[in-house]
Amino acid sequence: MVLGLDPGYADLGFGVIRVSGSRQEMIDYGSIKTSKTKMHGQRLEEIYDVLQELIVKYKPNVIGFEKLFFSKNVKTALLVAEARGVIQVVLAKSGAKCVEVSPQQVKLAVCGHGGAEKTQVQKMVKTLLGLREIPKPDDAADALAIALAVMNVR
Numbered sequence: 264m265v266l267g268l269d270p271g272y273a274d275l276g277f278g279v280i281r282v283s284g285s286r287q288e289m290i291d292y293g294s295i296k297t298s299k300t301k302m303h304g305q306r307l308e309e310i311y312d313v314l315q316e317l318i319v320k321y322k323p324n325v326i327g328f329e330k331l332f333f334s335k336n337v338k339t340a341l342l343v344a345e346a347r348g349v350i351q352v353v354l355a356k357s358g359a360k361c362v363e364v365s366p367q368q369v370k371l372a373v374c375g376h377g378g379a380e381k382t383q384v385q386k387m388v389k390t391l392l393g394l395r396e397i398p399k400p401d402d403a404a405d406a407l408a409i410a411l412a413v414m415n416v417r
Contacts, residue, residue: 264279264280264281264282264290264321264322264323264324264325265279265280265281265282265323265324265325265326265327265410265413265414266278266279266317266318266321266323266325266326266327266359266410267279267280267326267327267328267406267407267408267409267410267411267412267413268314268326268327268328268329268350268406268409269328269329269402269403269405269406269409270328270329270331270343270346270347270350271294271343271346271402272297272306272310272339272342272343272345272346273296273297273299273306273342274294274295274296274297274400274402275294275295275297275310275314275346275350275402276292276293276294276400276401276402276403276404276405276406277291277292277293277294277295277314277317277403277406278291278292278398278403278404278406278407278408278409278410279291279292279317279321279323279410280392280407280410280411280414282414287391287392287411287414288392289392289393289394289398289407290321291321292398292403292404292406292407293403294400294402294403294406295309295310295313295314297309297310307345307346307349310346310349310350311349311352311353314349314350314353315353315356318353318357318359323357323359324359324360325359325360325361325362325413325414326354326357326359326360326361326362326413327361327362327363327364327409327410327412327413328347328350328354328361328362328363328364328409329363329364329365329366329369329405329409330363330364330365330366331343331344331347362413364409364412364413368412369384369405369408369409369411369412370383370384371412372408372411372412372414372415373387373388373391373408373411373412374387381401381405384404384405384408385397385398385401385404385408387408388404388407388408388411391411392407392411
């Protein structure tokens with residue numbers, strides 16, 4: 264089982280894929296949305312708790328998450344960096360192999376070139392996993408792409 268994570272503070276995408284030989288099957292996807300009405304620490308705690316629940320539920324052997332790229336909005340970048348810190352604590356406790364991938368690695372693995380547009384990546388996720396529609400929200404589709412990518416990086 265592979266768990267892909269698209270780190271975020273307000274919205275953290277996740278995607279779970281079962282791998283059997285060369286076959287890949289989507290098991291679950293979604294996002295962890297934290298409420299703007301909660302205090303900062305409570306939002307980070309919510310990320311921690313829900314991630315732990317996902318790991319207990321799916322028991323992934325491999326967990327992939329995307330590297331942080333610098334954002335023009337420094338405040339947002341700092342919040343996402345803090346969420347990534349929480350994610351890394353949960354992953355360290357999980358016992359699973361953890362793989363960090365860059366956005367370019369994800370695009371290369373899913374689309375065949377590192378300069379693919381977001382819509383191309385989403386369409387390929389749909390195709391590669393035999394889904395009827397592109398997963399929503401976008402963060403969940405990105406997380407499934409990350410899960411697909413880490414299978415090639417591991």
